Amino acid sequence: MTFRPNSLHARDIASLVHPQTNLQSHLQTGPTIIDKAQGIYVYDDEGNKYLEGAAGLWSASLGFGVERLAKVAYEQMRSLGYYQIYRSHSHGPAIELAERLLQLAPVPMSKVLFQCSGSEANDTAIKLVWYYWHAVGKPEKRKIIARTQSYHGSTCASVSLTGKPDMHADFGLPFAPFLHTSFPHYYRFHETGESEEQFSARMADALERLILAEGPDTVAAFWAEPVMGAGGAVVPPKGYFEKIQAILKKYDILFVADEVICGFGRTGNMWGSQTYDLKPDMVSSAKALSASLAPISALLINDRIFQAMVSESGKLGGFAHGYTYAGHPVMAAVALETLKIYEEMDIVGHVRAVQPTFLEAIGSLTSHPLVGHFCGTGLIGGIEIVADKDSRRPHDPALQVASKIDAHARRNGLILRYIGNRIAFSPPLIITEGQIVEMRDKLLAALNATLAELPS
Structure with a gap:
């Protein structure tokens, strides 16, 4: 990847150490520069819009900017x-x-x-x-x-x-x-x-x-x-x-x-x-x-x-x-x-109101061939990615299935938190029922794209 000498990407590589990052590969790929935000969505410096399904680090409960x-x-x-x-x-x-x-x-x-x-x-x-x-x-x-x-x-x-x-x-x-x-x-x-x-x-x-x-x-x-x-x-x-x-x-x-x-x-x-x-x-x-x-x-x-x-x-x-x-x-x-x-705003009441949609929408992904299980409560939950549902066998790490899902999700405008063979959800607490369904649909598209790439 070629960087412009004075671009934020090049300057980042020259100056920052990133937590929880493969520092060696980062020198080749560079960062995703998040430029602005609106509600539960963030935008990179190229104008791409992402639904932030992890609330940053489980934490941006009111979105990414509150006047x-x-x-x-x-x-x-x-x-x-x-x-x-x-x-x-x-x-x-x-x-x-x-x-x-x-x-x-x-x-x-x-x-x-x-x-x-x-x-x-x-x-x-x-x-x-x-x-x-x-x-x-x-x-x-x-x-x-x-x-x-x-x-x-x-x-x-x-x-x-x-x-x-x-x-x-x-x-x-x-x-x-x-x-x-x-x-x-x-x-x-x-x-x-x-x-x-x-x-x-x-x-x-x-x-x-x-x-x-x-x-x-x-x-x-x-x-x-x-x-x-x-x-x-x-x-x-x-x-x-x-x-x-x-x-x-x-x-x-x-x-x-x-x-x-x-x-x-x-x-x-x-x-x-x-x-x-x-x-x-x-x-x-x-x-x-x-x-x-x-x-x-x-x-x-x-x-x-x-x-x-x-x-x-x-x-x-x-x-x-x-x-x-x-x-x-x-x-x-x-x-x-x-x-x-x-x-x-009765944040607890809002979470309880959208919880059924969250559990039903994300839980519906268990019908997908790549998903073995879902568990959650409130607005936190995780799905387990498996190679075989009956045995709960995970994929060969060499296939990098989680990385593939993450890459496809980002192309579809969704930021996820993947942990080993699990995908964790913790969207901002202000998320609406419609946005929960949007999050589910974007992930479903990513799962389908990943499945198409895997050896049969």
């Missing part, structure tokens, strides 16, 4: 563009946002800590898990369990918590205290004749065996996304969280719900924890907190955690944790206005 939020950011920047909340300083936007989040919390929570990203929220929660157990005199409780194929961030600690080996390779990770239990993907891993409830019981048994093998007195916490996002938009099987939470309670293990993707309406409730009746000790959130128009995250903690923090910080002379941009007034103001918009 009302731009005005709030501008006004806040004029009055107080920055101040820190270290050493007992504060400001109105951070206070108001924290109060609102506590009102919205899925279970009673005591306090809020602000950061800039979901990775930082989970990283902070990891530190607080260890801080808590030191405070109550059990520093040996240090091991943290997550699930294989889970995603919790990209900091050294949060990516160690993440259960994706490709994100550990050659980084010298994961760190030792992090363990991973079974991936609860019923379609892919259930045994012949095994019901969802039976599968869930097997997943819970695997967790308990891991806890017992490690020693319950050494296990500090368990992490889970209500719906596993980067695992392929996999919803939990029936009875899963009920059984898992019973084990955590049995061995006094803290539970952290990672709501970075699921929070603020994605699953048809304000929180995924409400959709699946989770009772976490901490909740991490980000992404849709500001509709992704400002970098901010929030970690909600219950009173059990906070009282231990108070005691320990008194003993040590201070709570030695924080970020320069924690509770940034402009970011907090944007997030607070985002929550007001959600309330005014």
